[in-house]
Amino acid sequence: MTTPIRSEPLYRAADLRRIEAAAAAQPLMQRAGEAAADLATSLSRFEGGAVLILAGPGNNGGDAFVAARHLRQRGFAVSVVFLGEISRLPEDAAAAYRDFDDDGGSALEAIPSGPRWSLIVDGLFGIGLQRPVSGPFAAMVTAANALALRHHCPLLALDCPSGLDADTGRRCGETIRASHTITFIAGKPGLFTGDGPEYCGSITHAALDLHAERLAPPSARTIGSDLFAAWLRPRAKNTHKGSFGNAGVLGGASSMVGAVFLAGRAALKLGSGRVYLGLIDARAPALDPLQPELMLRRPEALLATALSALACGPGMGGSDEACELLLRACALELPLLLDADALNMLAREARLQEAVRARAHRGAVTLLTPHPTEAARLLAGDTAQVQADRAGAALELASRYRALAVLKGCGTIVAAPDGRWFVNTTGHPALATAGTGDVLSGMIVALLAQGWPGLEALLAAVHLHGAAAEERVASGCGPVGLTAGEIIDSARLCLNHCPPVSQPLDCAWPLARRARLLRSAWLVRVARRFACTPPCSSWPRCSFLPRSTRPPNTSAPISPYRCSSGRATWCTW
């Protein structure tokens, strides 16, 4: 499994400005430009080839000028196209331009037609994008995208692709479709959700010798298995099925019984001790022949069962009977997951909304897992509004319903009513097929039934669900034609391969273990302090990488995670 182990901080532009202010004395633009030049050097298809660099009117343009100077000095044939007035560049960017100019570089007003580009660099706009890209900037973006395609060359975006809103992941007008993005200081949420993943390509993080979290609290975090590893406890020997909870799934109206089976099978394979299904369709089968371990009941009997957690909604329909059942489910004191049709009923029925809010007063955990259209119904808006600010929508759902909320889709958002939010970086468009949401519900309810807290259950299930899809695709099962049911076994595999927190860290372990054998608490502390977390194969090489030894190639076998010292400046997602 190659999925992220470590959660990374994410910053919206306003929070990044605080870091910028705190580190104002440091030559950040020089570091950004140099890091970009290092990556550009490794990406360029020909050594010393023709590099086209687009520089914009702000500090993103400044980064571009610094990178251009370094690349010129390394022997590349650099053409910089600058749109704007030199005299109106901000101070740092103006200085970067002067250095470039003093070094013999010159800025062009249009893209030269002759060269065969080996690399294109986008330094038009970064986190300062204020409105949709239009006019000559849009023409430049369109041309850059077309040239990258025509010349089969990489397109490297500085900080974020121009036209992408780094806060939200929404495209604002013409947008650079980067093959690679080098993002400075810290990740931005918009790179990982909505349109971000499609437009950023492969993302490299250059920390610029800063430790962002020491300078300002992050706006959000990516989901890494470290966020839930404490709950990945090895099974104690003296346990039995009763130790792992009773998961229930309620739904399955006429012609939609399959949704409950998918959720039930996922709940079983994610470790629930027992799984009970309540099927609304009176003609539903009494047995799932492919998974006879599942116990099928009438809905009333399910609600009377001693459950540890309950998921409502898969294939539930919107009948009066379904609505009454949902009201009764809301009155139960167990963790309650509402998905699919349960969310549509919640959106339309005031008494259900009251019942869900009342759960929060009683301290009962409620979880909502809408896709964008279901979220739009719950927020009385439209899907485009939800997608325009996915994190905002998830946070609004969490606060309005006083529930944990998951906004599904590319870069799933998990939001808590207290304002914390997380962006998932696993997943694949292969998941865009019917039933994958039902599988996610089954995974979540399985973890809840095993006693996981609501937030950790959501983080783990969302992360593992995406990882499972990646695993299926990597093994040739998809992307086209991957079926929801096929994800389940992979999800089980991913869960069983997630390192529990008690597991020693690979690179710290030899030293830590020896220290423990010597019964030296001090040595154990030292071993952990200097080890990179999480496991990585390259310790101690990755504990600090001087600039000259940084591997320029993003695919180099280096730890994709920052070291605990915070000093390593190079990592890739």
Ligand SMILES: NC(=O)C1=CN([C@@H]2O[C@H](COP(=O)(O)OP(=O)(O)OC[C@H]3O[C@@H](n4cnc5c(N)ncnc54)[C@H](O)[C@@H]3O)[C@@H](O)[C@H]2O)[C@@H](O)CC1
């Ligand atoms: N935050 C920091 O400390 C650092 C920032 N750096 C770079 O600085 C960037 C942010 O710089 P800025 O705040 O100057 O912002 P940008 O360079 O992203 O863009 C702002 C400029 O573009 C104009 N503009 C915005 N949207 C436009 C549109 N649609 N059409 C035409 N013009 C538009 C603005 O009027 C302004 O002149 C980062 O993304 C990063 O690349 C780096 O130098 C590293 C350090």
Ligand SMILES: Nc1ncnc2c1ncn2[C@@H]1O[C@H](COP(=O)(O)OP(=O)(O)O)[C@@H](O)[C@H]1O
């Ligand atoms: N393009 C995509 N990239 C990543 N994940 C996706 C993508 N499309 C769908 N998914 C995931 O697949 C699942 C689909 O859920 P949902 O829309 O509720 O499906 P269904 O109702 O058919 O079960 C969600 O977990 C969602 O995040």
Ligand SMILES: [K+]
């Ligand atoms: K850019």
